[in-house]
Amino acid sequence: MTGAPVRTQGPDIQSGTIKDRSRAGRRAYSFPAPDVPGVSVPEEFARRDRPALPEVAERDIVAHYTRLAQMNYGVDTGVYPLGSCSMKYNPKVAETVAGLPGFQRAHPQQPDHTVQGALELLWRLERAMCEITGMARATLQPPAGACGELTGLLLMRAHHTKQGSARARIAIPDSSHGTNPASVRLAGYEALHIPSDARGLVDVSALEKLVDEDVAGLMLTNPNTLGLFEEDIEKITNVVHNVGGLVYYDGANLNAILGRCRPGDMGFDIVHINTHKTFATPHGGGGPGAGPVGVTEELVRYLPVPSVERDEATGEFRLADRPDSIGRMHGFHGNFGVLVRAYAYVFLHGSDGLQEVGERAVLNANYLAELVKEAFPLAYSGRPMHEFVATARPLRERTGVRAMDVAKRVIDLGFHPSTVYFPLVVEESMMVEPTETETMETLDGLAAAMLQAAEEAKTDPEILHRAPVTTPVRRLDEARAARHLKLRWS
Amino acid sequence: MRFAPHTDDDVREMLARIGLDGLDELFEQIPPSVRLDRPLDLPEGVSEMEILADMRGLAAANRSADDLVCFAGAGAYDHYVPSVVWALAGRSEFYTSYTPYQPELSQGVLQALFEYQSMICELTGLEVSNASLYDGATALAEAVNLARSAPGRDRVLVSEAVDPRYVETLWTYGRGAGYEPEVFPVRDGRGGDPQVEGDVAAVIVQHPNRYGILEPARELFGTAHAGGARAIQVFDPLSLGVLVPPGALRADVAVAEGQVLGNHLNFGGPYLGVIATRLDDVRRMPGRIVGETVDVDGKIGYVLTLQAREQHIRREKATSNICTNQTLMAIAATVYLSWLGPGGLAELGRRCVAKAAYTAERLTEIPGVEPLFPGAPSFKEFALRLPRPADEVRDELIERGFLAGVPLPDANGHALLVAVTERRTKAEIDALAGAMREALA
Numbered sequence: 001m002t003g004a005p006v007r008t009q010g011p012d013i014q015s016g017t018i019k020d021r022s023r024a025g026r027r028a029y030s031f032p033a034p035d036v037p038g039v040s041v042p043e044e045f046a047r048r049d050r051p052a053l054p055e056v057a058e059r060d061i062v063a064h065y066t067r068l069a070q071m072n073y074g075v076d077t078g079v080y081p082l083g084s085c086s087m088k089y090n091p092k093v094a095e096t097v098a099g100l101p102g103f104q105r106a107h108p109q110q111p112d113h114t115v116q117g118a119l120e121l122l123w124r125l126e127r128a129m130c131e132i133t134g135m136a137r138a139t140l141q142p143p144a145g146a147c148g149e150l151t152g153l154l155l156m157r158a159h160h161t162k163q164g165s166a167r168a169r170i171a172i173p174d175s176s177h178g179t180n181p182a183s184v185r186l187a188g189y190e191a192l193h194i195p196s197d198a199r200g201l202v203d204v205s206a207l208e209k210l211v212d213e214d215v216a217g218l219m220l221t222n223p224n225t226l227g228l229f230e231e232d233i234e235k236i237t238n239v240v241h242n243v244g245g246l247v248y249y250d251g252a253n254l255n256a257i258l259g260r261c262r263p264g265d266m267g268f269d270i271v272h273i274n275t276h277k278t279f280a281t282p283h284g285g286g287g288p289g290a291g292p293v294g295v296t297e298e299l300v301r302y303l304p305v306p307s308v309e310r311d312e313a314t315g316e317f318r319l320a321d322r323p324d325s326i327g328r329m330h331g332f333h334g335n336f337g338v339l340v341r342a343y344a345y346v347f348l349h350g351s352d353g354l355q356e357v358g359e360r361a362v363l364n365a366n367y368l369a370e371l372v373k374e375a376f377p378l379a380y381s382g383r384p385m386h387e388f389v390a391t392a393r394p395l396r397e398r399t400g401v402r403a404m405d406v407a408k409r410v411i412d413l414g415f416h417p418s419t420v421y422f423p424l425v426v427e428e429s430m431m432v433e434p435t436e437t438e439t440m441e442t443l444d445g446l447a448a449a450m451l452q453a454a455e456e457a458k459t460d461p462e463i464l465h466r467a468p469v470t471t472p473v474r475r476l477d478e479a480r481a482a483r484h485l486k487l488r489w490s
Numbered sequence: 491m492r493f494a495p496h497t498d499d500d501v502r503e504m505l506a507r508i509g510l511d512g513l514d515e516l517f518e519q520i521p522p523s524v525r526l527d528r529p530l531d532l533p534e535g536v537s538e539m540e541i542l543a544d545m546r547g548l549a550a551a552n553r554s555a556d557d558l559v560c561f562a563g564a565g566a567y568d569h570y571v572p573s574v575v576w577a578l579a580g581r582s583e584f585y586t587s588y589t590p591y592q593p594e595l596s597q598g599v600l601q602a603l604f605e606y607q608s609m610i611c612e613l614t615g616l617e618v619s620n621a622s623l624y625d626g627a628t629a630l631a632e633a634v635n636l637a638r639s640a641p642g643r644d645r646v647l648v649s650e651a652v653d654p655r656y657v658e659t660l661w662t663y664g665r666g667a668g669y670e671p672e673v674f675p676v677r678d679g680r681g682g683d684p685q686v687e688g689d690v691a692a693v694i695v696q697h698p699n700r701y702g703i704l705e706p707a708r709e710l711f712g713t714a715h716a717g718g719a720r721a722i723q724v725f726d727p728l729s730l731g732v733l734v735p736p737g738a739l740r741a742d743v744a745v746a747e748g749q750v751l752g753n754h755l756n757f758g759g760p761y762l763g764v765i766a767t768r769l770d771d772v773r774r775m776p777g778r779i780v781g782e783t784v785d786v787d788g789k790i791g792y793v794l795t796l797q798a799r800e801q802h803i804r805r806e807k808a809t810s811n812i813c814t815n816q817t818l819m820a821i822a823a824t825v826y827l828s829w830l831g832p833g834g835l836a837e838l839g840r841r842c843v844a845k846a847a848y849t850a851e852r853l854t855e856i857p858g859v860e861p862l863f864p865g866a867p868s869f870k871e872f873a874l875r876l877p878r879p880a881d882e883v884r885d886e887l888i889e890r891g892f893l894a895g896v897p898l899p900d901a902n903g904h905a906l907l908v909a910v911t912e913r914r915t916k917a918e919i920d921a922l923a924g925a926m927r928e929a930l931a
Contacts, residue, residue, distance in 0.1 A: 029834030035916035036848040051612040065578040072598030074586035102549025108758030117551030143624040144814035182801035182811035187666035284818030285599035288760035327662030331627030332758025350535030360494035471594035473791035481783035481795040488608035
C-alpha cells in the first residue's frame, strides 16, 4: 500500500525544522559591495541582540523546503474533493501571466497614467463579475470571501443608516459557513438563526415568522451548504425585501450555476465571489484568495474606494472616490495578483466555457454521489448540484466506524478525502465536491476507495481506526497541541 | 480553452449512470423564472495563446518598477526578492493546496507555518504569532479588535503619523465594530501626547512612521500602559536587524505589512498581514495558529490549534471572521528570512539606513529641496519639501525614468516621500538627484 502521493521517507538528518540545520556563520544571502558611506542608527534605537533566525546555506533551504513541499498534497498531486472549497485544477497559464513584470513589479502608489494596463484589467474583470452575477457594479478590493462578507454587511449598514433605520439583526440559515455569523458580529449585528426544513432548504414559513423590521438582511448561499438549490429563492428574497431588508449572496457555491442563473436575477442585492473557488485561483495552502463583492444599482454609492473608472471621452482609466463609500477594506487594491489569475480564467473560458464549467461540476458530483450512495446515503433527498452531503451515520451505527475514520482510510487508499463533520447540521457528514476538472476514471477510483473503506468497516474496522499508516505522520494529538501550547521553536 | 476533461462519451455514460438523458435535467430544480435564458454577455472562450497576447498587452501598458527606478514606498517597497524564494514557495504542492484540514497530508504547509510563526517571534521579540492575516492595514484592524476585548475599554487612539490608509481601514472596520479611531497630533512629524483615559483600549504608533521617522515608541507605549491601554506598534519587519524590536519596546501587539519579506509589489497584493502578541493574548488572537504535537506513534507533527477561537467552531463568538488568509505569502516570508538569516537581516538594515541617508543628502543639495522634518532620525524612507507641487515633480521624473516617491498632502502638496531600499545603487541615486535638479531648474 502506497497511500496518497506524499513523501514519507527520508534520512533522519533531514528531519526537524530549518533551525535544526542552522550552523553559526553559514549563510545564503549576498549583497553587492557597499557603494555609499555607512551610517549608524542612533544609539537609543539600535538593536543589541541578534534575532535567532536560522544560519543556513541556500542548498539547505532548498533541501528543507523541497522536503516540506513533498510532504504536502495539492491539486496538482491529485483529486482534492473538499466540499465547499471547489478545489479544481489551477491553470498554469494563470501563473505565467501573474508573473509578467508589468503586473508583478507594479507599485500600488504609482500614478494612474503609469498603470493603465492594471486599471483596465480591473475594470474589465469588474464588468465580467457583474455580468456573471447579475449585479450593477462590484469592488475587487476584499482579499478573501470572509472579508467580502464583512464588506457586504457594512454596505447593508450604510444603506439602512442612510434610510434612517437602525436595524440590529442579520438572518442566517443554520447550515451556514462559520464565517457568516462571525462576519455578522464584526459588522455590529446579531445573528438570527433560520432553521432548515426536512428538505434541507430554508424553512420559508419559519423565515416569514422570524424576520421583521429589525432585520437588516439575510445571508444565503445558493446552492446552499448542503449542495441543494433553494427552489423557493424568489419567495425567500421577497420575504426579506418586504420588511425592508437586503439579501446577501455568499458566493461559496457559485461554481454550480455559472451561466445557468444569476444571483441578481434571484433577487439578491449583494454578492461575493470566491475567486479561489469559482475561478480557480490557487489557494496557496490557506490563501491568498480574493472576494469581489457586487451590488445592485442602489448600493453602488456605498462601495469601497478607490473604484476604477473609465473616462468615456478619452478611454483613460483612473482611481476614483465615492463620497458615500463605506471606506477601505484593504490597504491597497486587494489581492491584485489573484485577480490577474481570475481574469485569465474568466476570459479563457468565455461565456460558453463558464457554462460548461458549471455543468460538468454538477455532472461529476451527481455521478460520484450515485457511485457511493449505497454505503454513504445522501443526507437529503433533493438532487445535489456541484457537491453532495452524504452521511456515514448508517455505517457508524452498524460498525462503530466514523466519517473521520473513512477519511483517513481513503488517504491510505491514495486519495485526499472529502470534508467531514461539516455542515454541522448533518451527523457524520461527508461533504464531497469533486469539481469539473476530474475525469470519470478518477471519480471511479475515488468511489472505489470510499466503498472499499465502507466494506472494510464491516470486515476489519481496525484498519480504519488505525488509518492512516502511509503518511509522513499518523493521526495527530490535537488535544495535546491545544493543552501544551508549542507555537514556535524553542 | 477548457479544463474539464469529459468526452461526449463520458458525459453520456455518466448521465446514464445517474439515470438522466441530458445535462439540462441536472438543473431542473432551478425555477424557470430565475434561469438565464441567454448566454452570458462575455466573449467566447479563447486559446492560451490568445489570452497570453491579451494580457501581455495589458501588462505592457504599465510602467512598472522594472521600467522606472523605484523610490516609491509608503507601505510597499522594492526590496530584492531572491530567486530561491519563489522557486520554493512556487512549488505546486504548496500553492495548489487548501487550508490544512487533513494534517497528515498537509505537514509541509503546517511545518512551514510553524517556522514562520517562530521567525516572526524571533524578529519581534514577542511570544506568539499567528499564521498570517490579509495585509498590514487589516492586521491593524484585527489588533484593535483584540485590544477592544478588554472590558470597558472601547476607544482607540492613533498617532497622526500612522499611514493614512491604515487609519482609513480602521474607520471602515470601526463602523461595524462600533468605534471611531481618534487621531492624536504629532510634533515635527513624530511623538505626540496621547491622553490615555480609563476607557482607552489601544494606543497605536507606527515606528518607523509614515514619514519614515523613528518614533519615541518606548515613551509612547509607557504612556499607553500607564493608562491601562494596550500598546500597538505598526513596524517594518526589515528594520528589525538594526532597530530595537517591538517586544523590547514593550509593545503588546505588533502588526506589519509583510510584503517586504520576499513578496513582489504586485500592484498592492497579495501581501502579508503580520501580527504578534504576548502569550497572555493568545486566546484573543485572530486567525489560524499552528501548534506542534505528536502523532499516535509519538512522532512530532503539526496541526491547526486553538481552533476554539475560530469562526468554524465558535461562529458569532469567534475572535475574527478570517478563514482564507495569506499562507503562501507567509511561506515565501519563511524562505526569505532563512535566506537572510540574522547576518543578512542586519546587513540589509544597514544598507537601507546608509542609502536613505545618502539619497537625502544628495537630494537636499538641490536648491529649494529641504527635509520636511529636519534632523529627524529615519530608517529607509524620508519626506522632502519641494519648491513645486510634488505630483508635478513626480510626473516629470517619471518621464526621466524615475518613480521618485509618493506625494504627501503635507506642505500644501509640496511634500514627497522617498524610499530607498538595498536595491538602489549609488549610480541610480546620483542619477535621480541629477534628474530632480534638472526638473526643478
